[in-house]
Amino acid sequence: MNLATNLYHAGAEVFLLTMVCVILIADLFVAGRGKMFTYMMVQLTLLGCSFITVATHTDGVAIVFSNMYVDDLMSDVLKLLAYLAVSMMLVYSRTYLLTRGLFSGEFMSLALFALLGMMVMISASHFLTLYLGLELLSLSLYAMVALQRDSAVATEAAMKYFILGALASGLLLYGMSMIYGATGSLEIYKISDAIEQGVYNKQLLVFGLVFVVSGLAFKLGAVPFHMWVPDVYHGAPTPMTLLIGSAPKLAAFAFVMRILVEALQPLAIQWSSMLAIMAILSIAIGNLSAIAQTNIKRMFAYSTIAHMGYLLLGVLSGTIEGYSSAMFYAVTYVLMTLGGFGMIMLMSREGFEADNLSDYKGLNQRSPWLAFMMLLLMFSMAGVPPTVGFYAKFSVLQAVVQTGHFALAIIAVLFSLVGAFFYLRVVKLMYFDTPESHEPIQYQADTSLLITFNGLGVLFLGILPGTLMSICAVSVQQSLLLH
Amino acid sequence: MLENYFPVLLFICVGLAVGVVPMVLGKLAAPNRPDDAKLSPYECGFEAFEDARMKFDVRYYLVAILFILFDLEIAFLFPWAVVLKEIGMFGFVSMMIFLAILVVGFVYEWMKGALEWE
């Protein structure tokens, strides 16, 4: 075992951990309300992480730390996007948290710990590391949701999130233990080898698979394990909702890929039918329930459920195109969610939470540029061309149709038409209704720059999706070619 | 390996017997004639005012959870101490990193004032 090689591949994780420890302690010595010093350090850390991830990138797949850590293109790409998502989350939420007195060192260090958990998950090639990464991520998120201690809603959301999350972890762990019992290994590549060689107890394996899929579905928020999503999204302070809704979905995608595709590929017939049921239910229930919402955070929550359904559609098709379109979907979803919640925080000000749909009435008159950005984001979520959301949905459906699941594709298209209604309703409110309040929208220069970048990015990626799509395709291919 | 623990099993059995048998004997042998006055709760001659349970300060919880965390840390030290000679420098350093991470937590809570009762 060569320690230097191991550390080289996990350089970004080591750097991040060191920096979190430094930030944790340094923050105690920084007085003042602004906490700008800590904030800048966190942003620089994220920049440093991306630099290290790019610099230590190696072609091919490296499996280090006694087969527990995998460094491939997929993990590098997902990690870079996770840094970007966390960094954007911090920019969007700075003013929001400052005005509510929540902009503390704990918030930032917990966000970095959550990021570390995501990185561990993304690069895991062993059930143990997958689970530990998931716990590290979830534990930080539970605490972050509860950080607003005086808010009964936030505490309730944290409680629900924690209890259901713990239940999901239990299910996952139980399933993993069954798979271990059936195959005699916890290493992802050894499990797939064992199954291919036929030395396993099939019933036990499928039994474990059911639990693993249920646990995964809980974490993704797919129907019928979705009940926590609206309450948590609604109850948590918006920056925490943004964090829960964005980057962890990249890690969850990696989780699905590692467990279902890399470890349990021979069981694809079993899990793809489970995923098909969940995907269709998620798309249907997510889109239908979102129509009834008056709170935009709840609406986004149901839309997340629907989006996870589309993501699962890509995975269940079981082809390289399917997986890469699912990865593409995850990336675009994260980008759209960041913009959507970023807009809520941009519109909010001290003592006012812009989380009702009616708060967006006549936004065009108050700020045409913001309204246009929101229009782009809503179009993208609805899947209207030429935004990236259209291309993401299109590629997922294409993959599904290619594998002959016509019925799935038709249902998905029908429900995305239903879904278009509530996204376009926001657009209608912004452009054709009269505003309820004429208070000027106050925002910092960096936030408005970021929302511009975010909105135009959605448009740009929609017009030129080729590069991102080919990156996704290559990275998925590379991870799967190993065996 | 299990034969080493047979005395422990016996010990548990004897311990259970010592605990349970007197209670059973008391139940069986003692006269038991309850009436209303005997069964009513007694608090200095008054009716009971409130539940015996009361609210604890949340600080107890903080102390307890910090105790658990360091308790877990110590649990990791036992196997390490047993095989330190075999695992050599690598094992030593890995435990030092483990401890360093937790020391960061310790410094943090100390500086935060979580160890002070006020």
Added chain:
Amino acid sequence: MNVESLVFYVFAALMIFAGLRVITARNPVHSAMFLVLAFCSASGIWMLLEAEFLSITLVLVYVGAVMVLFLFVVMMLDINLDQLREGFWRWFPFGAALALVMVGEMVYVLGNRKTAATEGLVRHAADYSNIKELGRLIYTDYVYPFEIAAVVLLVAMVAAIALTLRRRIGVKSQNPGKQVLVKKADRLRIVPVAAEKSGSDRAA
């Protein structure tokens, strides 16, 4: 049936009973106590699996520490459990049916089948040390998850402090360290007081 399986069945039965009582006991403190019993029985079962270190850790950490925390929380919450358990019996048949289905499935899947992980297992000799076996692996091959475990503990620390620590205002506690460190200059100020009549008085 040999002694080992007898002990196993006793522990298993005890654990199921304790588990049931945890959710059915009226008094939450009793529930917590039954949880202790469940942990102890689980520890006995782990011991039968020759996981001696984990078994003893379970008693030390869970029974010794986690349950103390549980009792604190149970007492701190000061909850009226009857209120909390309203509707318990209404949903009971549904839950019980679900549990029965699960048990049936488990029996069907796990009943008397050899699995890859249990094939060719033999009892270890009397001088086998489970702790050594663990120690050889944790700090070398499993060093990566081991360090992540440390980070998880660190997050738990940060989270516990962030969620429960409150600065109290108006506390009149003493700080002995500060009291000892006090210098004369901090407390004593010599004020030059001008004499009422200078010069002439002294001369007189």
